Amino acid sequence: MFDETDSRLLAIVQRRSDITAQDLGAELNLSASQAARRRARLEQAGVILGYGARLDPARLGLTVQAFVQVQMAAHNADNAQSFARLVSTLPEIVSCWTLTGEADYLLRVWCPDLQALNRLIHHRLLPHPAVARVQSQIVMDQPKADAGLPV
Structure with missing residues (x-):
């Protein structure tokens, strides 16, 4: 489906x-229109x-990055949907994955300081009725x- 030129193009972008079509074409040894x-x-x-x-977190005042593991109180569709809705409303959470193993979710978060991380965990995540346990790693x-992805 993809040839070597496609793979190189994906790595470049x-x-x-x-990158402009002109510069992309030059890197791929193609015309600008072919690259486009x-x-x-x-x-x-x-x-x-x-x-x-890509933004610089420090220049935006975000000095604490953490990974937060969340264990659910019960595994059912309502809890999963309710927790997903909560996660979608919290801008500090930049990524969320569902997992196998002890933790059900892994959250990647950025906060301005430790107090903000503490508020996120203790005032937003732990009070949620679907959440049983939270563990964070700074x-x-x-x-x-x-x-980027390996192409």
């Missing part, structure tokens, strides 16, 4: 989503879901930055 058509085809196929900017360092 993951690193630099604002390939990118458009991958967008229309749903391979490229969108484009975004990120000390990130030796490898978020990366």
Whole structure:
């Protein structure tokens, strides 16, 4: 379905989503119109879901990154939907995954300080009736930055 040029194109746009068709074509040894058509085809196929900017958390006053594991009180569709609604309303939660194992959810959160993390856990997550237990791990360092998918 994808050839080597498509894979290279995907790697390039993951690193630099604002690249022009001219520059993309130059990197792929294609004309700008050929590069633009390939990118458009991958967008229309749903391979490229969108484009975004990477922001510096520290410059935005976000100094605490944490991973929060949530264990549900009971496993049923109503609890799952109710918890998903709560998560969608909390901007501090930037990612949410359902898991196998002891924890049911893993949340990635960014907060301005430890007090804000404490409020998120104790005033928003723990009071939710579907939540039985919350455990957090504060990120000390990130030796490898978020990366694109391996293409």
